[in-house]
Amino acid sequence: MASLRAAGMRPILAASKRIAAPSTLRQTLAVSSSRMVSSYYQGEAQGPVVKTDIPGPKSQEAITKLDTVFDTRSLNMLADYTKSFGNYIVDPDGNTLLDVYAQIASIPVGYNNPALVKAAQSPEMVNSIINRPALGNFPSHDWASVLETGILKVAPKGLNQVFTAMAGSDANETAYKAAFMWRRQKERGGPAVEFTEEEMESAMNNQSPGASQLSILSFKTGFHGRLFGSLSTTRSKPIHKLDIPAFDWPQATFPQLKYPLEEHVEENAKAEADALAEVEHLIKNWHLPPAAVIVEPIQSEGGDNHASPAFFRGLREVTQKHGVLMIVDEVQTGVGATGKFWAHDHWDLPTPPDMVTFSKKAQTAGYYFGNPELRPNKPYRQFNTWMGDPARAILFRAIIEEIERHNLVENTAKVGDYLFGKIEELAKKYPQDFQNLRGKGQGTFIAFDNPKRDQFLAKAKKFGVNIGGSGAHAVRLRPMLIFEKSHADILLEAMEKIVTSW
């Protein structure tokens, strides 16, 4: 990896292949021609422009208006998406920020990407928007083709089927439902065994045996969504969970690695072995046996917590040993940001996970699976009216094409290595402000801890960068896949300014 950095970053695209901003955007972006920052985005801003405090007067006025009908207390900044372009988010006061938060890691190929404009204007997209089908009952004649040329083209190895959903939470919850149905079917003796009268009656009363006494095992500091089943597996922060009834499901400790990794090899290996032992103990002993274990490749809301490929291989082994399914939650890590299309591609698993869930950068959601037994034994068991959104599936297909056309996964790997190396240098210079740097070799999915994290994030805006946090202390970097060395330099400069300004 070091050799790539030594060789210097080169634009992946020739200038002639650059993406041109639509003319309406070019007028608003006040582009000068002296330096081309993006090798993809012709007409992208050359750097941040901060004209006012954020929120500025125009934003404040709009926020006040919005708050009368919509809770704005979690508002970070107001955006004008008609003016945002590429890596830059623009607000109503004309502030132009380099966006390395990207709608909580949900923008893959840049604001107003012209290829996506084209896809959104296509007759196929228009048709999907206005004739939304109940997919389980009335799929369109070309739904197989939309899946095969899009979502399934990037299916993780070994998983050739998909259940489409709406967002991360229901992607995970439908995967849980599949796990529970699979497990009970196995216990019952196979798909041909009919439900008993007792099961059918008790299910209607939310009682066992019809409502199963099973669980999903998740990890402490993990995040898997905020609906009732997914929230029962989310263990990030009290504010996410307070007052909401929850299932009595088990949680295992996620290994808490110490950094730099090379200085804590034995300690970290022990932390991972202990965590696996705890998983095995819970599988064997929890009063509601786990049908599945769900895990994020990198705990993305809970503080950017990493574990080694060996840990995940161990988890695959433990789950297989005990007939428990392994669900990999790639809602935030999926679609290229870690330098692989799926973060679990880094693990070199002997056998694939049983299910992989996705959302965010896919702009649609669902879960992949391979085992035909994960299709429930009868229809209408895994079903809902919409079962996803073909319009969003069509958009994901265009995103995949854009990623392939520009080798954007390779790009994040390279730019991530560059960025990581430069933050390592910052960490040497300012050790207090760049603690526990993590994400080496994980593309641009990089984080570090800062003791004054919330101030750090607030200050970042003054220096022209939109950055997010995770957990209590982490600064999490979530650039888009079109983030290049030149953007990294702007980010690095801004981060150094932040920590030297206090």
Place this chain on the structure above:
Amino acid sequence: MASLRAAGMRPILAASKRIAAPSTLRQTLAVSSSRMVSSYYQGEAQGPVVKTDIPGPKSQEAITKLDTVFDTRSLNMLADYTKSFGNYIVDPDGNTLLDVYAQIASIPVGYNNPALVKAAQSPEMVNSIINRPALGNFPSHDWASVLETGILKVAPKGLNQVFTAMAGSDANETAYKAAFMWRRQKERGGPAVEFTEEEMESAMNNQSPGASQLSILSFKTGFHGRLFGSLSTTRSKPIHKLDIPAFDWPQATFPQLKYPLEEHVEENAKAEADALAEVEHLIKNWHLPPAAVIVEPIQSEGGDNHASPAFFRGLREVTQKHGVLMIVDEVQTGVGATGKFWAHDHWDLPTPPDMVTFSKKAQTAGYYFGNPELRPNKPYRQFNTWMGDPARAILFRAIIEEIERHNLVENTAKVGDYLFGKIEELAKKYPQDFQNLRGKGQGTFIAFDNPKRDQFLAKAKKFGVNIGGSGAHAVRLRPMLIFEKSHADILLEAMEKIVTSW
């Protein structure tokens, strides 16, 4: 109402105001000019065309292909949405069916409605598709305006705020979350009282007091979704619930009315009084006290079960008396089909429900509320990455405009009365086949029971109509809002053919 029918139905629109099919569609629809069936849709098919068995050979081929990657066992029919228009759904074999199922009641203003085509092609829509925001953090500068000119313009009386979601299940579940947070806040002594350490710690372990020991009360045979919290309140069929862990939440009997209503006045009044008494008993005695009661105006999946306005006024009274919230689930009944924009407009409630949830015909989802205390006391408690989809909110705005432009709610009221009267006549002629006719004065939201229901639905396709069922025996009619007297006549003719064909 009788006078309207006596006066005869007149097209609401002059011919000059008719919606013209796009030229591409006009070519494929094989329209003759002899009779104009739709007064809105110029170029709509004049009637069903059944060319093959359904599925025909082309459909079968596509279904086989689709099944390799997507579970097709719940497939009803494959559709070609590029060729479907107005009230008619077209399949790949060229069969053209009058669609009174309408994607499980989710198509409001017709397939390929030209006004929606225009909205879908607008720069605003394109922008929303490709720049999807994390709405809670980074709303667009004009989000207030999108809400106010769309979703909020049709807000139920007394409810001026909205939380946007993705589909019916999470619309209900986020409403439940709001109810739990509201109830615990009241118990705690108001929004300013901080969470205790014990609450915060126990919440992380899914234990009380942090995870509340509260419930949502729902009704037997009700349907509120299929994720873990919503499924715990769904009581429609075992197949929806089997094997899935559930909360031990209470259910009250939904009054089982006898038809014709005028012959069972006292009996039905007693059934409703008993149901209300049961609700009150459960509120006072269930071991997990209900924070809210959720109810559908018409139980739409569980068999098209109706109750009187007096029952719902009684429910409002009981819930208010005990400080329990009343959530009206208008996911299927909302947006015009009952002859009012919201079905609960029929009830003449003394005070509005606390929350009203919506989805389906709105093409987006969420819940309305009025009480500012239903905004949790801190940000990030009711939050997720996307919090709905602005593209779908923009589409809903266009749907609302179309409904207003053509007085479509008035249309469903009138056409519904006509249709109901005609089915009453059929019921006199064929009493075995049109039992328990219900939905009088409820627009086109009409149902009846048929002892061979599944055969009835299968045969309907042979006679050119796509109809759905609900519960075990009900034939449920869910035409679009653009369904007119002429379409009703086609439906009536087909239904008579079905029951005289066996």
